[in-house]
Amino acid sequence: MGDAAHAMVPFYGQGMNCGMEDCLVLNNCLNSEGSIASALSAYTKHRNPDAEAMCDLALYNYIEMRDLVNKKSFLLRKQLDNLLHWLFPSSWVPLYTSVTFSRMRYHECITNRKWQDSVLTNITYSSFFFLFAICVAKYFSFI
Numbered sequence: 001m002g003d004a005a006h007a008m009v010p011f012y013g014q015g016m017n018c019g020m021e022d023c024l025v026l027n028n029c030l031n032s033e034g035s036i037a038s039a040l041s042a043y044t045k046h047r048n049p050d051a052e053a054m055c056d057l058a059l060y061n062y063i064e065m066r067d068l069v070n071k072k073s074f075l076l077r078k079q080l081d082n083l084l085h086w087l088f089p090s091s092w093v094p095l096y097t098s099v100t101f102s103r104m105r106y107h108e109c110i111t112n113r114k115w116q117d118s119v120l121t122n123i124t125y126s127s128f129f130f131l132f133a134i135c136v137a138k139y140f141s142f143i
Contacts, residue, residue, distance in 0.1 A: 007055075008054060008055045008058045009055075009058045009059060009062060010058070011058045011059070011061045011062040011065065012054070012057050012058040012061045012099065014054055014057075014058070014099065014100075018050075018054055021050075022047060025043055025046055025047050026039070026043050029042045029043040029046065049105075049106075049107040050105050050106040050107050051106075052107070053105075053106035053107035053109070053110050054106045056110065057095075057099060057106060057109070077120075078094070081094040081095075081116070082094065085097065093112065095109060095112075095113045095116075098112060098113075
């Protein structure tokens, strides 16, 4: 249990935090379950999705640090995430902020990021479609 039990790459720096959360979750399971066996079973069922998600997040963060930080599109996304978080702090939380500075479960952080990606993709496509429609309307109004 704890930091030593989390076999993950160190690129998110969350090993100790995972260990501390393990203690909190196990304590809650011990308090709510009738026996140690059922508490350990409940702990494993509750905690495993987050352990797997943290491993995925750590690998993603390695790729981010290795490649993405030099891309303008990535830097623009970070600025947009920060702006949206400033405008809507309770509903738009950037991935790094949700992992590092909240008690949101790790697998929920990934789900939240996927939702944010889909929202931004839909807004981008809608904007391009809207601009295309305006250009077509202007073009045909001059013919």
